[in-house]
Amino acid sequence: MAISWFKPVPARVAAEQLRFMLGTAPFAFIVGGIGNAAMAVIFALNAPVLPLAIWAVCAFLPVPFLRLLANRFRDSPDPVAEAGRYQRYTILLATAIGVLRGILPWIAFDQASPLAVALLLCFMAGIQAGSLTFMAPVLPAFVGYSVVFIAMLSLKLVTLGDPMYWGMAIGSILFCTAIIASARSAAQTFQNMVELRFENNELVERLRQETAIAQAARLEAETANQAKSKFLAAASHDLRQPIHAQGLFLEVLARGQLTAQQREILDNARAASSASGDMLNTLLDFSRLEAGVVTVSKRCFELQPLLNRIGTELAPSADEKGIVYRQRDTDVMVESDPALVELILRNLISNAIRYTERGGVLIGCRRRSDQVHVEVWDSGIGIAADNQQEIFREFHQLGNPERDRRKGLGLGLAITERLARAANHELRLRSVVGRGSKFALILPLAAGQSGMQADPEPSASANDHTTLGTPCRILVIDDDEAVREGMLRLLKTWGARCEAVEGIEQARLCLGHLTPDLVICDYRLREQRTGAEAIAILREQIPGLPAILITGDTAPERLREAEASGIPLLHKPVLPAALFAKIRSTLPPGAKRAHG
Incomplete structure (x- = not known):
């Protein structure tokens, strides 16, 4: 000094x-x-x-x-x-x-x-x-x-x-x-x-220094987020394979002769498989949003059939909990993507049921000028004001510190909010702790709906037909043996003639004795090769060969690659009804080819 x-x-x-x-x-x-x-x-x-x-x-x-x-x-x-x-x-x-x-x-x-x-x-x-x-x-x-x-x-x-x-x-x-x-x-x-x-x-x-610390923290968070995404994608893919194969085998089993007791056991097994699939599909929905491959296809449709389907699916869950499931009928038509609207409302309603222990859940519609407010009311635990933004973050749950899987993954509302944003729809929330919550999805009213007809709802039920209705040859490419076996058995019950191989080279050899009408190919194959690559190689020998990709990947970059291929895409685990409908829509009318 x-x-x-x-x-x-x-x-x-x-x-x-x-x-x-x-x-x-x-x-x-x-x-x-x-x-x-x-x-x-x-x-x-x-x-x-x-x-x-x-x-x-x-x-x-x-x-x-x-x-x-x-x-x-x-x-x-x-x-x-x-x-x-x-x-x-x-x-x-x-x-x-x-x-x-x-x-x-x-x-x-x-x-x-x-x-x-x-x-x-x-x-x-x-x-x-x-x-x-x-x-x-x-x-x-x-x-x-x-x-x-x-x-x-x-x-x-x-x-x-x-x-x-x-x-x-x-x-x-x-x-x-x-x-x-x-x-x-x-x-x-x-x-x-x-x-x-x-x-x-x-x-x-x-x-x-603070900037460096913030940048380091941001990089660390990004690295952790990427690691989380990769882990979830890898875990999701590995889980989807056996559950997909399980669903195929259960569908084959359901088409056989069973006793009442066997049928009951089978129904329970299918319910468990469906629940596992639902949780994986929740991760898939989130990954598709992260990848930016969610497309919005708007059309005019009636809300009531959509609400009826959701009610048929979710009302039993409310009954099991001892709460009331009420739905107000409506005749309104809206203009939006029905698949996205159904997914949003299903998430909101299932979330309301999950967090309501007494009272009930009410679903209703209110017309407001040129809009329709689809409202989901519940008498559940309610949400504090300082948590009403947090619940829309991924993997964030209220009232589930023990991570009870029955209460979901904490992705439902995050997906709901992002889907609403993707469709350009507003999602509103009002809630009082201890009294319940109200979620409102704001949809545009179909213009001049009084004289309009709703676009027809597509049918994707496998129960509509027991067979594909036309002789066809299907080549299955999948590196998972259980999936190949399940696909072979199920496709044969639908009347198809098929072969299953594990890779591209085996598929090329098959073309020597089989000219397929359709190729069903897994997206991720051995040796870092893809289903899109396999289909491109086969189309060199059979131009315009119809094909379907099936993927268990949820990594955003993989989803973008698969979507960019332009080939019809299904995600594992695939419901047999969805697979049946996709095969029928992909096969050309009267498809029948001679043996090569």
């Missing part, structure tokens, strides 16, 4: 003060030395020449000492720690310079005229003022220099014995006092400026 007129100065500030003074002082003293030489020439007319010449030469002596001091300080291994010591050296050197300049009046004044003395005083006042500009930051050095110089000057003026010179001495002392006060103010300003620069540097450094 250095000292500046009884006020401590931080060492790093003192170091900056010294750098400034020692950096500018040598040049200033060279200029001052030239002025001193000029004054010596003027006074040499009336004063001894030799002493004046010696003094003029000595006036340049501080320059090498100042340079030496500046270089030593600059090269110091720790200038901040050495600032106090070098400040003391600087004070001693400045005091010595004051003594040197104070000698001039003792040499020149004895034989000088009052005019010459006044001229010298003006010159020295100018030097004193000039010294302030570079010496003031190190205030003790400037004070030492000024006090010694003015003291020697005033003392000489007093010894001249003329009252006029006494007045000059008093004026010199007053001038010294004023200039020291100015120097103190300048020193404080310089100190404030240096401290402000340090503070700014610290703020910049702190900001840089």
Whole structure:
């Protein structure tokens, strides 16, 4: 810690003060030395020449000492720690310079005229003022220099014995006092400026560190999120394979002759398989949203059939919990994507049932001008105001710290909100803790709906037909043996002639004895090859060969690749009804090919 007129100065500030003074002082003293030489020439007319010449030469002596001091300080291994010591050296050197300049009046004044003395005083006042500009930051050095110089000057003026010179001495002392006060103010300003620069540097450094920490945290979060996505995608794919095969075998089994007890056991097994599929499809919905491959196909349709389907599916769950499931019938038609609307409402209603323990759930529609508010009311636990945004984050659940799988994965409302956003529909929430919640999906009313007919609902039920209705040959490509076996058995029950292979090369060999009407291919094959690649190779031999891709992948990049192929796509686990409908829609009418 250095000292500046009884006020401590931080060492790093003192170091900056010294750098400034020692950096500018040598040049200033060279200029001052030239002025001193000029004054010596003027006074040499009336004063001894030799002493004046010696003094003029000595006036340049501080320059090498100042340079030496500046270089030593600059090269110091720790200038901040050495600032106090070098400040003391600087004070001693400045005091010595004051003594040197104070000698001039003792040499020149004895034989000088009052005019010459006044001229010298003006010159020295100018030097004193000039010294302030570079010496003031190190205030003790400037004070030492000024006090010694003015003291020697005033003392000489007093010894001249003329009252006029006494007045000059008093004026010199007053001038010294004023200039020291100015120097103190300048020193404080310089100190404030240096401290402000340090503070700014610290703020910049702190900001840089915080930015680096934030970037590191962001990268860590992105890496963790990517790792999570990859893990979920890999886990989802590996789980989908056996569940997909299980569904195929259960469908084959259901088409056989079973006793009542066997049928009941089979129904339970199918229900368990369906529940597993639902959870995996929830992950799939989320992954498709993440991948940006959700397409919106809007058309006019009636809400009531859609609500009836959801009620048929979910009302039994409400009955099992002992709560009331009520639905108000409606005749409104809306314009939207029915598949997305059904998924949104199913998520909202199933979520309402899941978190309602007494009372019930009510589904109704309200017309508001050119809009329809589809509302889902429940008397459940309610949602606190500060949680009403959080529930739309993925993997976020209220009231499920134990992660009970029966309460889902915490993705339902996240998917719902993103689906609504994808379809450009508003989703509103009102809730009171302990009293329940109301979710409202805002849909556009179909324009002029009074005279409109709803677009027909597509049928995808496997129960509509027991066979595909036309002889066809199907080639199945899948690297999972259980899936191949399940597909073979199920397709044969539908009347198809089929073969199943595990890779592209085996599929090419099959073309030697089988000309397929349709290829059903898994998207991910062995050796990093894809179903799209396999189909492209087969189409080189059979142009326009109809094909269906089936994938268990949920990784966003995989979903985008599969969607970009332009080949009809199904996701494992595939419901037999959906597979049946996709095969029928993909096969050309009356498809029948001769053996190759």
